[in-house]
Amino acid sequence: IGAIPALINYNLREDPLAHCIKVANCKAIVCGKETQDAINDLTDNELTSLPTYVLNAAKEEIVLKDAVCLDSAFASAEKYTPPQLENVGFTDKMVYIYTSGTTGLPKAAVIKHSRASLAAIGMATMIGATSLDILYDPLPLYHTAGGIMGVGQTLVNGATVVIRRKFSVTHYWSDCLKYGCTVRIIVCHE
DSSP, X not given: OOOOOEEOOTTOOHHHHXXXXXXXXXXXXXXXXXGHHHHHTOOOHHHHTSOEEEESOOGGGOOSTTOEEHHHHHHHSOOOOOGGGGGOOTTSEXXXXXXXXXXXXXXXXXXXXXXXXXXXXXXXXXXXXXXXXXXEEOSOTTSIIIIIIITHHHHHHOOEEEEOSSOOTTTHHHHHHHHTOSXXXXXXXX
């Protein structure tokens, strides 16, 4: 649609969260109902005045002042192709993904459409994923592995991607069996 989302770690609070929103020059905030407290704790007037949309929440579950229920907005929105879509090119910015911030505040890495495409295509080539595969992706979508290389399989080859909200050792294999997963994406740390 021509918008460049900033994929922010939903565990961030206060200064690191405010920093991530500011450095991406965000024009709006989209959050899940479970992260409303973190948004509510922001004190910077510049950030608290941004339009805010809450996803996966009934209207009575929205606690942020003047926030819009995104589910209701989607349901009542007209279907059309945004005119700015024609101006989005292969080398344009697609998304901001942040470093973990272990040595200071998180830093925004610019991911262009070309880089995301090549990462997803590279992953598909390495694992041999096709449109017949069902990929299990329990990784956070605000990371490159989960959000670009995992979900990207849907875009580059039409594979089905099963997304789990949070990694669970207990449910990992039962989820894979339940959804008939043929490919899985994992990241190992030593």
